[in-house]
Each structure stands twice: as structure tokens, then as C-alpha cells.
Amino acid sequence: NAGVMQNPRHLVRRRGQEARLRCSPMKGHSHVYWYRQLPEEGLKFMVYLQKENIIDESGMPKERFSAEFPKEGPSILRIQQVVRGDSAAYFCASSPRIRDTEAFFGQGTRLTVV
Amino acid sequence: QKEVEQNSGPLSVPEGAIASLNCTYSDRGSQSFFWYRQYSGKSPELIMFIYSNGDKEDGRFTAQLNKASQYVSLLIRDSQPSDSATYLCAVNIQGGKLIFGQGTELSVKP
8 A cells, every 4th residue: 555645756946936746645545634844843734635625724825825636636736936935845644534543644845946 | 822832852862761752732622642753854754643541552652641731742662773853743633634843853872
């Protein structure tokens, strides 16, 4: 049973470009969460999605960031017009249900904005 | 007050000793509690989860939960140098999202 798969593992973008981060949850998991870890900081929740629905986006910056989890295919975290401050590790986690269950993390995408 | 608080450390223990990691949380409605280990440059790895008051043991690891005191701890017995990492406490407050503490850096000296 493959774990949570994220790609790319490393992504370099110039300021102003778009970054697209992909996450395929574990088999049987329908809940996907995105977290961001800035250098020397803790993990911060960004968004929680189920298939075709955004359940909680309270941690998403109001501009330039969006997320989706389509009926088919991976979840996508999209960052438009990236700035240096977006440089961070972005982790995706998945779980099989909402309560009393552990979430498993992917290997992360390390975004560097130059 | 932060929602989930941990001492940042570093916590240094000799090999073979017991390492004790502590975490407090502010929301009394918190329902489930998790400990993750994160090596430098790697992703968080789940070690333990606990939902009920009391102790839960898994190998060298014991998680302790006291909801009245809003306190969660992780004990690592017979600490090994390979246990050197940052330990993240996480709390499920509402829905499925986790709120993480800042993490405690543990260093196990040979």
C-alpha cells in the first residue's frame, strides 16, 4: 500500500511564476490536508479537502493560493505569482475519516523562489 | 496563548536514559492527540496517537494524556542516538485538521 505521494519533491520558481504542487492520498483515504513549514518554524495548517469539496480553508492566505481535490486525480495546491516568502516545505497528509484517526504525511515539496 | 505549546529544547539525554517530552493545549474540546517525529529535512512521521485519558504504550514509547490538566507527554525509554530528532505534538481540535506545537528538539548523546 503506497503512502501519500507528493510531487515534485523539489521545485524552483522565479518570482512571479506559478507553482503547482500535487498530492495523491493513501489508498482508501478521502481526506486530504495541506500544511506549510517555513524555515525554522512549525507546521501550519492550510486547507482541508475531500473529493470535490473544500471543507476548511481557514489557514490559506487570502490571495494567490488555491487548492482543489477533483473527483479524479491528485489534490493540487496552486500558488500564483510566487514571492520569496513562499519558499517553504509544503506537506500533504491524508486520513481515512475525520475523527479518531491518524493522518499520514507525504515526503513534502520543497519550494524555493529565486 | 498558543493553542499547542511545547518546550523548544534542545533536550539532551544520554544514551539509554528516558527522554520526557511535554505538550500543553488550550482547547478543552480537543479530542485526539498525536506525536510525530521529524528528522531534519524530512517529513513528519507518526509515532503515537492517544484519545483517552491515561497511558498508551508502544515498544519504547509511552504517550500519556491528562485532559483535566490539558497535558500530553511522550516518554522514550532506552533512548538511542537514532531518536535524535524534533518531536511534534499535534492536537485535533475541530474537523480533521491538526494544530501543531513548535516541536521539541531531542538530542541523544552516545
